Every structure is written in structure tokens, then in C-alpha cells.
Amino acid sequence: MGGSMVDDDWELANSPSNVVRTLVLFGRTGNGKSATGNSILGDKEAFKSKTSSSGVTENCELQRTVLSGGQIINVIDTPDVLRWPWTGVHAVLVVLSVRTRFSEEEVAAVRSLQTIFGSRILDYIIVVFTGGDEFEDNDETFEDYLGSAADPLKEVLVMCKNRLVLFDNKTKDESKGVEQVQQLLSLVNMVIEQNGGNPFTDELFAEYKKEEIILRNSNEGLSIQEISEFKEQLKRIMETIELKLKETTTRLEQQLAEEKAARLKAEEQARSNQEKFDHDIHELERN
Numbered sequence: 496m497g498g499s500m501v502d503d504d505w506e507l508a509n510s511p512s513n514v515v516r517t518l519v520l521f522g523r524t525g526n527g528k529s530a531t532g533n534s535i536l537g538d539k540e541a542f543k544s545k546t547s548s549s550g551v552t553e554n555c556e557l558q559r560t561v562l563s564g565g566q567i568i569n570v571i572d573t574p575d576v577l578r579w580p581w582t583g584v585h586a587v588l589v590v591l592s593v594r595t596r597f598s599e600e601e602v603a604a605v606r607s608l609q610t611i612f613g614s615r616i617l618d619y620i621i622v623v624f625t626g627g628d629e630f631e632d633n634d635e636t637f638e639d640y641l642g643s644a645a646d647p648l649k650e651v652l653v654m655c656k657n658r659l660v661l662f663d664n665k666t667k668d669e670s671k672g673v674e675q676v677q678q679l680l681s682l683v684n685m686v687i688e689q690n691g692g693n694p695f696t697d698e699l700f701a702e703y704k705k706e707e708i709i710l711r712n713s714n715e716g717l718s719i720q721e722i723s724e725f726k727e728q729l730k731r732i733m734e735t736i737e738l739k740l741k742e743t744t745t746r747l748e749q750q751l752a753e754e755k756a757a758r759l760k761a762e763e764q765a766r767s768n769q770e771k772f773d774h775d776i777h778e779l780e781r782n
């Protein structure tokens with residue numbers, strides 16, 4: 496196994512060979528993306544993971560492991576969508592933590608994936624819950640947790656057809672560690688099969704990556720004019736991607752504001768109904 500920055504590995508990660516599986520980790524900072532990556536790779540040191548409110552992973556990083564059967568698993572740990580490597584991705588692992596409350600912000604993040612990449616992306620999502628150890632010496636089971644989940648979380652699970660797995664990244668029990676990775680890999684195989692073996696690619700990102708590689712590889716053979724044209728083209732693609740992201744954020748903010756207004760209105764209505772009811776009861780009692 497050997498880790499490296501994604502750019503150096505892009506061609507390999509993009510290999511069409513069916514022995515390669517490329518998984519990308521997505522989720523709020525601190526949810527356990529890097530720790531989950533390490534569990535998948537069977538190497539606690541592969542990605543840096545530690546408690547920090549400011550976020551540990553700053554760059555996109557690819558780490559690889561080769562399973563005993565020869566299958567290659569690429570795991571990409573990335574802090575945000577803009578730094579996604581648009582190599583073909585076989586599955587997107589949305590990492591959530593059972594230790595922190597599932598927020599509207601997280602539903603918004605999943606919806607933003609959908610808005611940026613289109614609904615096709617949903618067919619590639621697997622939800623990984625970290626913090627499996629929470630259920631060890633607790634009366635509550637994972638099934639209880641899911642059963643009593645708030646609507647936004649249920650919404651996300653429905654969006655990705657209930658493909659979910661529980662991870663305990665702290666486990667010292669080797670067989671438990673192997674079993675959770677097996678569970679995940681069988682979900683990955685299911686996703687690959689359902690997508691006809693085609694990894695997810697996004698045209699805009701793929702174009703950006705292609706231009707970047709051409710520019711990097713042929714730096715010496717290009718004229719200053721050509722280099723500046725390429726750079727201009729790259730800038731334009733990045734601006735389009737950023738614009739898409741901005742539109743998404745604005746739309747989501749609007750949607751959340753509308754939902755909040757509707758909730759407040761419903762609460763107000765309920766309060767006024769209650770007041771009327773109390774008043775009527777009071778009147779009845781007086782008469």
C-alpha cells in the first residue's frame with residue numbers, strides 16, 4: 496500500500512479494469528471520513544484522523560490497498576466537493592456519525608450532490624454510520640436508532656435506497672473489523688452491478704481533469720500562448736463549477752427558509768387553536 500496525492504494517481508485510479516474499485520468519502524468534518532478510510536484500508540495510519548473542530552483533512556488524498564484476491568481498492572478522502580478528483584468513482588460513501596445529531600445541513604449536503612451532479616449520483620451513494628461502538632454498552636440498538644431517526648435522516652436513507660452500513664472505527668476486535676468492511680464491499684459490489692459496471696463520472700469535472708493533465712504533461716512542448724489558453728479554459732470550467740455550487744447553495748438556503756416559515760406558521764396556527772380551545776372551555780365552565 497502506498498499513499499499519494501490524487502493527481503499522481505489519476506490515470507491508475509481511472510483504470511477501466513474491473514479489479515479496481517474507487518470509493519470517495521463525503522461528509523461533514525469530524526464525522527469520521529478519514530477513520531473510516533483507515534478501517535477500509537486496514538491501516539490506522541493511512542489517513543490522518545483526529546479530534547479537531549477546524550478539520551484535519553485539507554487536501555484530496557488517495558490511498559490504496561490490494562485485497563488477497565488481487566482486487567485493488569482506492570479510497571479517496573476529500574474535504575469538499577470542489578476538490579473531488581473526477582476520475583470514475585464506483586461508490587460515494589456518505590459518512591454520518593451516530594454520535595452527533597443529524598442536521599438539516601447534512602441533508603442539504605446530500606441534496607447539493609444531487610443538484611451538482613444530477614440524480615444519477617444517488618445510485619452511487621452508500622451511507623456509512625460511524626460510532627458503532629456507541630451501541631456496545633448501551634440499551635439502544637442501531638435498529639432502534641434508525642427507527643427513531645428524524646425525518647431528514649430518513650429522507651436521506653430513502654434517497655439512497657437504504658444502502659447503509661455501521662462502522663466502529665475504534666474496534667480492537669479484528670473479526671468485527673473485517674466483517675464491517677466485507678459488508679461495505681458487498682454493498683459496493685451491489686452498486687456496481689446495479690450501475691452496469693459504469694463508474695460515476697461528471698462531464699465538467701472530467702473535462703477539467705483532462706485539460707489539467709494535458710497542461711501538466713506537455714508544459715515544455717506548448718507555446719506561452721497555448722499555455723495561457725489552456726489556463727483560461729481551466730479557469731472557465733472551474734468558474735462554471737463554482738457557479739453551479741453557488742446556485743445550489745442559494746436554492747437550498749431558500750428552501751430551508753421556506754420550510755422554516757411554514758413550520759413557524761403551523762406552530763402559530765396550533766397556538767391560536769389552543770388559545771381558542773382554552774377560551775371556549777373557559778366560557779363553557781362559566782356558563
Ligand SMILES: Nc1nc2c(ncn2[C@@H]2O[C@H](COP(=O)(O)OP(=O)(O)OP(=O)(O)O)[C@@H](O)[C@H]2O)c(=O)[nH]1
Pocket residue numbers: 522523524525526527528529530531543544545546547549550551552553574625626627628662663664665
Ligand atoms: N468512538 C468513535 N469515534 C470515532 C469513530 N470514527 C471516527 N471517530 C473519531 O471521530 C473523530 C473525527 O474523525 P476523522 O476521521 O478525523 O473525521 P473526518 O471526517 O475525517 O474529519 P475532517 O478530516 O476534519 O473532515 C476522531 O477523533 C475519530 O477518532 C467511531 O467509529 N467511533
Ligand SMILES: [Mg+2]
Pocket residue numbers: 528529530543544551552572
Ligand atoms: Mg479527515
